[in-house]
Amino acid sequence: MADASSNMIDLSPEVLAAAEESRAWPFEEAKKIVARYKGKNYPETVLFETGYGPSGLPHIGTFGEVARTTMVLHAFRVLTQDKVKTRLLCFSDDMDGMRKIPENVPDQKALEPYLHMPLTVVPNPFGGDSKSFGDHNNAMLCRFLDTFGFDYEFASATEYYKSGRFDAVLLRAVECYDQIMAVMLPTLGPERQATYSPFLPISPKSGRVLYVPMKAVDAKAGTITFDDEDGEETTLSVTGGRVKLQWKPDFGMRWAALGVDFEMFGKDHQTNAVIYDRICTILGGHAPEHFVYELFLDDKGQKISKSKGNGLSIDEWLTYAPTESLGLYMFQRPRQAKKLFFDVIPKAVDEYYSFLSAYPRQEWKERLGNPVWHMHDGNPPVVDMPVSFALLLNLVSASNAQNKDVLWGFISRHASGVTAQSHPELDGLVGYAIRYFDDFVKPTKVFRAPDDVERQALQALSDKLGTLAPGADSEAIQNASLNVARQIERYQDQTKKSPEGGPGVSGAFFQMIYQVLIGQERGPRFGSFAGLFGIPETRALIAKALAGELA
Structure with missing residues (x-):
C-alpha cells in the first residue's frame, strides 16, 4: 500500500506561515479538512478518495481527479506539519453492469452477449494480459498514474464487495432500507418509483446486474427477495458480492464503510451530493468534504465521455507534450469549464516552463500560489528552457525539419553551449514539437500570396x-x-x-x-x-x- 506520508516535504517556518495565508485552491480545500477535525483527534489515517468508472477507456478527466486530489493532500500535510497519516485511494466502480457497448472498442458485436454483466466479467476486447474489460481499463489507469509518480492505492469494487469489506455496511443498508428509500424516491419520476430499489442483485443464473423491484427485504436475515429474469422468485444475501448498490446509494455506502474524508467530483454530480451525504449519514458515516470541479469539453464544446472517446486520451496528450504540462492544465481554474483538445497543448507547455522559471525569484507567498509548487509536492525542479514550444513549432514549420538534428543545428547556433546533452528537457520538447507539427499544424497550414x-x-x-x-x-x-x-x-x-x-x-x-x-x-x-x-x-x-x- 502506498503511503503519501512517506514523502519528505518542506516544513520550514516560511512555508508554514505562507501556507496559513495561502488562497490557492488546494489550500482552501485542505483547510476544510483541518476544520473538520478542529477540537477532535484525527483518525489513524485521513482518507482521500477518487472515483473511476471503467465503463470506457480512461480519459484525462479521470487523471485530473487524482492529480488535483494529490495537490489537496499535499497542502493538508503542510498545514498539519506532516503529523497526520494520509492515504489516497483510487476506487474503481468495476462491478457496475455494462449498460451499453462503448463506441471506441474493437469488435463491438462480440460484447453484445455480455450487456449488463459486471465490467470485471465482460471479456477484454483489446487483447493483452487483462482478463476482463474492467481489468483492462483499470490497468490503463494505473499504468499512467504510476508513470506520473502518484502515491496512491488502487481499489476494485469487485474485490471489495466479494471479499466482504462492505458486508457490515451492506447489512446496515438492509436495516435502513426504508430510510434509504425515503431519500431516493422523491428524486425519481412516478414510473421509476414503482420499480426502484437501492439493491442491484447479480443474477445467479445469467450473471447480469438486475434492475428489479424488491419483493421482500429481511433485515434480520440480511437478504433481499426478487424475481429473477426468468420470473423465478429468488432470495440472496446482500453480502459476499452477490448484490451491489445503485450508484447514488453506493457513493454514500462507500464513504461510510471506508471513512472517506475528502472526495472531489465533476459538476454533473453536484445535485446528487446531498443524496450521497444523507445516505452516508444514515449508514453511520460522516460525509466527506467535497470539491466540485467543472467538466472538460471537446473541440465542439461537448462534455468528454469515456464511452464516446471524444476529447483527449492520456496517451494522446503525452504523445505531444511532457506530463508536467498536463499537471498544469489540471491545476488551473478547476471550477471553470475548459476545452480539452489538441490545440490547448502548446500553451500549456509554455506556461508550465514560464511558471517554473518564475519560481526561484518569488517570495514564499507567491511560491505557494505558483502551480509548480503544488504539482511537484513543494519541490519544483530547476530546468533551463531557452526556447519555447511555440517557437520550436514555428522553427519546424519554417525549416521543414523532419528530425531533431535539423532543429538542434538552429538551436545550438542561436544559444551557445546549449546541446541535447546539456538540456535533455529541451531535447524532449524538440521531439514533441516535430510530432505535434506533423499531426496538427502541417495539415492546417494555408499560405497566402502577399498583395x-x-x-x-x-x-x-x-x-x-x-x-x-x-x-x-x-x-x-x-x-x-x-x-x-x-x-x-x-x-x-x-x-x-x-x-x-x-x-x-x-x-x-x-x-x-x-x-x-x-x-x-x-x-x-x-x-x-x-x-x-x-x-x-x-x-x-x-x-x-x-x-x-x-x-
Whole structure:
C-alpha cells in the first residue's frame, strides 16, 4: 500500500506561515479538512478518495481527479506539519453492469452477449494480459498514474464487495432500507418509483446486474427477495458480492464503510451530493468534504465521455507534450469549464516552463500560489528552457525539419553551449514539437500570396535584416522589423506611440508575416523566431514568398 506520508516535504517556518495565508485552491480545500477535525483527534489515517468508472477507456478527466486530489493532500500535510497519516485511494466502480457497448472498442458485436454483466466479467476486447474489460481499463489507469509518480492505492469494487469489506455496511443498508428509500424516491419520476430499489442483485443464473423491484427485504436475515429474469422468485444475501448498490446509494455506502474524508467530483454530480451525504449519514458515516470541479469539453464544446472517446486520451496528450504540462492544465481554474483538445497543448507547455522559471525569484507567498509548487509536492525542479514550444513549432514549420538534428543545428547556433546533452528537457520538447507539427499544424497550414503593399513591406524587411550584424540578437531583429512597419501607413497604429513619439505598429504587420511566410494566423515574437531561425534563412524564406514558391 502506498503511503503519501512517506514523502519528505518542506516544513520550514516560511512555508508554514505562507501556507496559513495561502488562497490557492488546494489550500482552501485542505483547510476544510483541518476544520473538520478542529477540537477532535484525527483518525489513524485521513482518507482521500477518487472515483473511476471503467465503463470506457480512461480519459484525462479521470487523471485530473487524482492529480488535483494529490495537490489537496499535499497542502493538508503542510498545514498539519506532516503529523497526520494520509492515504489516497483510487476506487474503481468495476462491478457496475455494462449498460451499453462503448463506441471506441474493437469488435463491438462480440460484447453484445455480455450487456449488463459486471465490467470485471465482460471479456477484454483489446487483447493483452487483462482478463476482463474492467481489468483492462483499470490497468490503463494505473499504468499512467504510476508513470506520473502518484502515491496512491488502487481499489476494485469487485474485490471489495466479494471479499466482504462492505458486508457490515451492506447489512446496515438492509436495516435502513426504508430510510434509504425515503431519500431516493422523491428524486425519481412516478414510473421509476414503482420499480426502484437501492439493491442491484447479480443474477445467479445469467450473471447480469438486475434492475428489479424488491419483493421482500429481511433485515434480520440480511437478504433481499426478487424475481429473477426468468420470473423465478429468488432470495440472496446482500453480502459476499452477490448484490451491489445503485450508484447514488453506493457513493454514500462507500464513504461510510471506508471513512472517506475528502472526495472531489465533476459538476454533473453536484445535485446528487446531498443524496450521497444523507445516505452516508444514515449508514453511520460522516460525509466527506467535497470539491466540485467543472467538466472538460471537446473541440465542439461537448462534455468528454469515456464511452464516446471524444476529447483527449492520456496517451494522446503525452504523445505531444511532457506530463508536467498536463499537471498544469489540471491545476488551473478547476471550477471553470475548459476545452480539452489538441490545440490547448502548446500553451500549456509554455506556461508550465514560464511558471517554473518564475519560481526561484518569488517570495514564499507567491511560491505557494505558483502551480509548480503544488504539482511537484513543494519541490519544483530547476530546468533551463531557452526556447519555447511555440517557437520550436514555428522553427519546424519554417525549416521543414523532419528530425531533431535539423532543429538542434538552429538551436545550438542561436544559444551557445546549449546541446541535447546539456538540456535533455529541451531535447524532449524538440521531439514533441516535430510530432505535434506533423499531426496538427502541417495539415492546417494555408499560405497566402502577399498583395502589393505586403510585397513592399516584406522586401523592406528583408533589406533591413540584411543591414544587421550576422550575430544580431532577437531584440535587434525585433526593433528592425518595427522600424520597417512604422514607415508603412497600413501598419501604423495611432493609438500607440513609438519611442521617437511617432505612431506605433499594428499587430496586423506580424500577422501578415506569419500568414505569408509560415502559413499560420499567428506565431511567437518575430525577433525571437528570426533570431533562432537565422537572418540569412529568414531572408531566404521571404524571397521564396515573393517568388510565389510558398503560396
